[in-house]
Amino acid sequence: MSPYPASALGLGAGPVPPPSDLDLVALEALAAQNLGPMAYAYYSGGADEEVLLGENQLAWQRLRLHPRVLVDVSEITTRTSVLGDEVMMPILVAPTAIQRLAHADGELATARGAAMAGTVMCLSSLSNTPLDEVAAAGGGAPQWMQVYILRDRGRTRDMVERVVAAGYRSLAVTVDAPVSGRRTSELRGEVRLPDDLALPNLADESSAHAAGEGFMAVVSREFDPSITFDDLAWLAEISGLPVTAKGVARGDDAARCIDAGAAGVIVSNHGARQLDDAPATADVLREVVDAVAGRGEVFVDGGIRRPADVVKAVALGARAVLLGRPVLYALAAGGADGVGGLLSWFALEMRRTMALVGAPTIADLDPSLVRPAR
Numbered sequence: 158m159s160p161y162p163a164s165a166l167g168l169g170a171g172p173v174p175p176p177s178d179l180d181l182v183a184l185e186a187l188a189a190q191n192l193g194p195m196a197y198a199y200y201s202g203g204a205d206e207e208v209l210l211g212e213n214q215l216a217w218q219r220l221r222l223h224p225r226v227l228v229d230v231s232e233i234t235t236r237t238s239v240l241g242d243e244v245m246m247p248i249l250v251a252p253t254a255i256q257r258l259a260h261a262d263g264e265l266a267t268a269r270g271a272a273m274a275g276t277v278m279c280l281s282s283l284s285n286t287p288l289d290e291v292a293a294a295g296g297g298a299p300q301w302m303q304v305y306i307l308r309d310r311g312r313t314r315d316m317v318e319r320v321v322a323a324g325y326r327s328l329a330v331t332v333d334a335p336v337s338g339r340r341t342s343e344l345r346g347e348v349r350l351p352d353d354l355a356l357p358n359l360a361d362e363s364s365a366h367a368a369g370e371g372f373m374a375v376v377s378r379e380f381d382p383s384i385t386f387d388d389l390a391w392l393a394e395i396s397g398l399p400v401t402a403k404g405v406a407r408g409d410d411a412a413r414c415i416d417a418g419a420a421g422v423i424v425s426n427h428g429a430r431q432l433d434d435a436p437a438t439a440d441v442l443r444e445v446v447d448a449v450a451g452r453g454e455v456f457v458d459g460g461i462r463r464p465a466d467v468v469k470a471v472a473l474g475a476r477a478v479l480l481g482r483p484v485l486y487a488l489a490a491g492g493a494d495g496v497g498g499l500l501s502w503f504a505l506e507m508r509r510t511m512a513l514v515g516a517p518t519i520a521d522l523d524p525s526l527v528r529p530a531r
C-alpha cells in the first residue's frame with residue numbers, strides 16, 4: 158500500500174477545483190509504487206550518467222524572479238493561445254510514449270485530463286492507443302501530434318494523413334533523436350514493451366521490436382537519421398498543419414527551422430534522454446527566443462517542476478511550456494483526474510506567482526522579471 162493515498166495528494170477527487178496543495182516529490186513516490194520497477198525505470202531515467210536530468214531542474218531554480226510591486230493584481234489570468242488556439246494556461250502536456258504502462262486508460266486518460274484543465278495534449282507517435290481514439294477522447298480540445306520521421310516515408314505520410322483526418326491541430330516533429338541516446342536505466346532495467354501492449358500508430362513489427370529488443374531498437378531500426386531542415390517543409394506541405402521542431406537547443410538552428418517553414422520550435426533535450434552533455438533548456442531558451450525574433454512561437458520543456466518555472470519560461474519569451482514526467486506520475490497516481498488536477502494546480506499556483514511578481518496577465522511577463530541568481 159502506498160503511504161500516500163491519492164486523495165491525500167489532492168488527486169483522484171476531480172480536477173476542478175484544483176487540489177489545494179500538491180507535493181510533486183510525494184506524487185512521484187506514489188507513482189513509483191503504482192508503476193513498479195520496470196515502468197518507473199522507463200519513465201524516470203535519462204541518458205548516460207544522467208547529469209542533465211538534474212541540471213534541467215536546477216537551471217530553472219538558478220533563475221530568480223525580480224518582482225514588481227504596487228501593480229493592481231486583483232484580477233489574474235493565465236489564459237493565452239498556442240499556434241492560434243486558446244488555452245487556459247501556458248502549460249501543455251509533452252508527448253511521452255507508452256502511457257498504458259502508467260494507467261489502464263493510458264493516453265485516453267491523459268487526453269481527458271488535459272481537456273478538463275483546458276489545455277493541449279501532444280500525443281506521442283509511440284502511444285499505446287490509436288491516435289484517432291485519443292483525438293475522440295479529447296472532446297474537442299485542441300490536440301497536437303508528435304511525429305518521428307521514419308525511414309519508410311510512405312508510412313510516415315500515412316500516419317500524417319490519419320493525424321490530419323483525426324483533427325489534430327499541429328505536428329511536433331522530433332528532431333533530437335536521429336539515433337537513440339544510451340538510456341542507462343532502460344538498459345539496466347531491461348525495459349521492454351509488455352506483450353499485452355502495442356504501438357498502434359506504427360507498423361506491427363514496431364511493437365514486436367519494442368517487446369523483443371526494447372525501445373532503443375525501435376529508434377535505430379525505424380527512425381530516419383538522414384532528416385534535415387527540408388523535411389520540416391515536407392511535413393508542412395503534406396499535412397497543411399503548423400509544424401514545430403521539437404528538440405532545438407541553438408538559436409541558429411531555431412532560425413533555420415523557421416526559414417524552412419516551421420511555425421515554431423520546442424526548446425527541448427528530450428527530458429535528458431538523448432545527449433547527456435546538452436545544455437539545460439532554461440539556459441538556452443533566451444538565445445532561441447532572440448534568434449526566432451517573433452517569426453514563430455517558441456515552446457520549452459525539460460525539468461519544469463514548479464509553477465514559478467513556468468512563469469520564468471514565459472517571461473523569457475516562451476509561448477508555453479510542456480510537462481513530461483509530472484504528467485506521467487499524475488496519470489499513474491490518479492488517471493484522468495490526476496492529470497487534470499496536476500495541470501489545474503500548476504495554473505492556480507502560477508496565478509499566485511504572477512500576483513507576487515506584479516504581472517496580472519501573460520502579456521505582462523517580460524524578461525526583466527528574470528535574472529540569474531548571481
Ligand SMILES: Cc1cc2nc3c(=O)[nH]c(=O)nc-3n(C[C@H](O)[C@H](O)[C@H](O)COP(=O)(O)O)c2cc1C
Nearest residue numbers: 200251252253254281331427428458459460481482
Ligand atoms: C517516458 C518518456 C517518454 C518520452 N517519449 C517521447 C516521445 O515519444 N517523443 C518525444 O518527442 N519525446 C518524448 N519524450 C520527451 C518529452 O516529450 C519531453 O521532452 C520531456 O519529458 C520533458 O522533460 P520533463 O520530463 O523533465 O518534463 C519522452 C519523455 C519521457 C520521460
